[in-house]
Structures are given as structure tokens and as C-alpha cells.
Amino acid sequence: MSSLILPAVLNGLTMGAVYALIALGLTLIYGVLHIINFAHGSLLMLGLYAAYFLFSYLGIDPYLAIIFVVPAFFVLGYLLQRVVIAPMSAGSEQNVLLVTLALSLVIDNLALFFWTSNTRTVDIPYAWDTVEVLGAYLTKGRVIAFFAALLVAGLMWLFMTRTRTGSAIRAVAIEKRGAEIVGIDVNHTYALTFxxxxxxxxxxxxxxxxxxYATPQVGYTFVLVAFTTVVMGGMGSLPGALVAGLALGVIEALGGLFLGESLGQIGIFVAFILTLLFRPAGLLGRKPT
Amino acid sequence: MLEITGIHAGYGQMAVLRGIDMRIGPGEIVALLGSNGVGKTTLNNVISGFIVPSAGEVRFDGERLTGRRPREIVAMGIAQVPEGRKVFPNLTVAENLELGAFRRAGARKRQNFDRICAIFPRLSERLEQLAGTLSGGEQQMLAIGRGLMSEPRLLILDEPSLGLSPLLVEEMFALVTRINAEGVAVLLVEQNVMQSLGVAGRAYVLEQGQLVMQGTAAEMLADPKLRQAYLGL
Structure with a gap:
């Protein structure tokens, strides 16, 4: 049994890094715009389809597709906030909740309508190659995801703390009026963050x-864990999302090992409840002042 | 430099300002006096672009400000130090100051930063501290420093002495004189009549949304009506 624990932990870390990456976007949006983006899972689904279609029609490797998909989704997110969410919510936070929820329903059902509920996968054999890490065999695709997610978390942290735009985003997050006073364009900053x-x-x-794989419902698989990650890490905390994402990946893997694969997620929610009991503001969250 | 003519403004149906005419010349310190709720902050927000007046206009160097966004007004050289300071509590003192140059004077950020550290030695000792952990007086200094980072030609100070100890209030007014000596025009919005008139060249008194008195500080201090109404003499 003990020989299985290390591989489970390492596998959990690779999955956790992806949870963290998804949660990073969610917690950033929450921390700055103070909105819960229910459309986050749908956007993940769209991203999976974008990469899938680039591969199946143009033969572009999903890792190479990053250089097209990521900028395109940045623009998509910017426009969604600027053109759909901000005007429709009219400044009320309850409205935003409904708008993002509606957005996710519309996106999911359009996906179902146009792309059917068939499960789509890409065939990239090298992603399934295994690499040996500390005596455990890990899937190459997962290892790549792990390091890429950590790299992006690091870059994001540098961006938020070392750049002028990062400071402006943090300023808008907590003191909107003060930000306007120094001449920051708050709506632009919101859209940028989204x-x-x-x-x-x-x-x-x-x-x-x-x-x-990609299916129209694939977002749900991740969005629940992503929300858990955000709350567990401390809402709005980027380092918190990273730590909680990695922790939940490991907990899920160990839960799967001891309780059986299909019950792995029980561990996630037990850990979540315990965190809320003992640290209601999350692992790295600041207590409300 | 700043000309305000016939400003009417309010919130929804409620009229707060009812026909304000005011002028600030280059390099002047002008005090805008009045008690709570007479419209001082509203007028300040009209100048800074946060409130669009229902009538009248504001001009800065002949250019119309009315209808422009706050960030455009900052870019033209008007900096606001708001009531309640509105510093960024989650950012360090240094980051707060740097954001002051977000829209204007970005090229001279370094020099201005050093200059402001020299003016506020207490801030320069706390550059890496989060602004939220500063005392009220220090936050007020920071808000002023942040305003100065944009090299304003007009600095609007909204109740800078509010909530400060008497000693700090004294320091604050000395500071206003010092900033002004560098060529920055100052609009001092205050309830503290005596000390404001001590540093200002001219003053206006606002009551119920209208200017009821104006003149040089010396004239105001000699005015029996003002002495009675605001100084209890």
C-alpha cells in the first residue's frame, strides 16, 4: 500500500495544479470585481473545444494552440465583461450573479446544440508517455500541465506585484473611488481582470x-472543485488558490486510493468543511475588517 | 486658472448647489468654508468630474471640464485629496505613491517620489508598510503625497484636518503653505475657519448651496458676520 502513496500524491499534485490554474482565474475575478463568475466552467469548456477544433481541423497541437487560444480568450473575457456583464448588471452585485449564471446556461446549451453531447478527445500519443519521478510513473501530459500551471501562477504573481497595471488592479479591487481619483479607468481594469x-x-x-476530453458539460467537473479551491484558499487570494488547488488535488488522489476512485472527491469536501470550521476566511484569506 | 460659473448640482431631485460662481488664480490658496452638509464636497466632486452639474460649467485654463471623466481631469493637472483619504489599504506606501502618477507625470515618477519623501519624512520611513496599517494622520499625508505625484497645478484638499490631533492639524496647514510655495494652487475645503484663513489668500463661505461671503482672508477675518457665525466671537 505505502508504495502507492507517493505516486498518488504526485499524481494529485499534477491534477491539483490544473485546479489551481482554473481557480486562479476565478479568485482573481472575485477578488477584483467582487463577482462570482458562474460562467467560469463554461469558459473552460469553450477553451477545451477551441483547442479540440484547432487540433482536429488544422492539426495544431494543443500545446501549440496555447499561443492562439489564450490571447483569444483574453479578448473574449474582456469583451464579455465590457459588453455583456457590466451593462446588464447595472452596478448591482445580485444582478451580476444572475448574468454570469445565465451566460453559463446559454453557452452550455449552445454547445450542446451545435456540438452535441459526444465526448471529444484528441489523439496525441506523446502526452500519454510516462515519465519516472521519484520512482513513480506519471503521465507526461499531466507533468507538463503541472509545471505550466506553476509557471503561470508565478508569472501572475509577478504581474500583480511588480507592474503598474498589477498595482492598478489591486487598487481597484479594494478602493474603487481612490482608484478613480488617481485617474485609473475602473471599467477598463475590470474588463482587463476578467x-x-x-x-x-x-x-x-x-x-x-x-x-x-471535451463535452458541453465538462465545465461542471471542474467548476465545483474550482469554487471549493477559491473559498478554501481564501476568496480573492492568488497564493491561496495555488496552495488549496494543489492540496485538493492530493486529497482527491489519496481519497481515491483509500476509498475507491469514484469516492475521491469526498476527501475534497471533507477537507473543505474542516477548513471552513477552523479557518472560515480560508487558508490564506484575510479576515474581513 | 479655474473658473466656476453658475453651477447647479445635486443628487436626483435634491438640489445641493444652487448657482455657484468661483475663481481660483494660479498659485493661489483659496479656502472654501462652510459647515457640514452645505455642499462643499459636492462642489469638489463637480470639479473632479464625479458629478455632472445640471447647469453651469467649470473651466480650467479656458478648457471646459464639465462632462469630462475624472481621469481626464487628473490628466489636465487637477488632483483631488478626498475626504476620508481613500488610500489603497492593501498596497504599500510606495505603491500608493507610485499610483499617484498613473495618469500624469509618469516620466518623472522617480524624481517626484524622492521629492515627496523629502516633504514627508514619516512616509519615507514606512515605504514598505501597508497603507492600511498607517495612523489617520499618516494616511492623510499619504493621500496628499499621492495627489502630488501627478504634479498637479491645482490641488484640492477636502477636509484635510478632519480627525487629526491639534498638533497634526497645525502641521497640515504648514504643509499646505509649503506645497503652495512650490507653485501649486490649492483649493482648501475646510470647516476649520480660523486656521484656513491663516494660510489662504482668499476665501468663500458656502451656506445651503450658495456662496454667501467672499473676499481676501484679511477681509473675512475682519468681517463681524463671519466672526459671529463661525468663530463665535
């Missing part, structure tokens, strides 16, 4: 596709 969050989820999609 775009970055959407780009993160698109990247996660490109990293997932080689070892996963």
Missing part, C-alpha cells in the same frame, strides 16, 4: 485536453 481570468481558464483547457 480577460486575465478567462485567459487562465483557457490555458488550463489547452493543458487539460491532451489527457482529458
Amino acid at each position: 480577460g486575465i481570468g478567462t485567459a487562465c481558464v483557457a490555458l488550463a483547457a489547452c493543458l487539460l485536453l491532451p489527457t482529458f
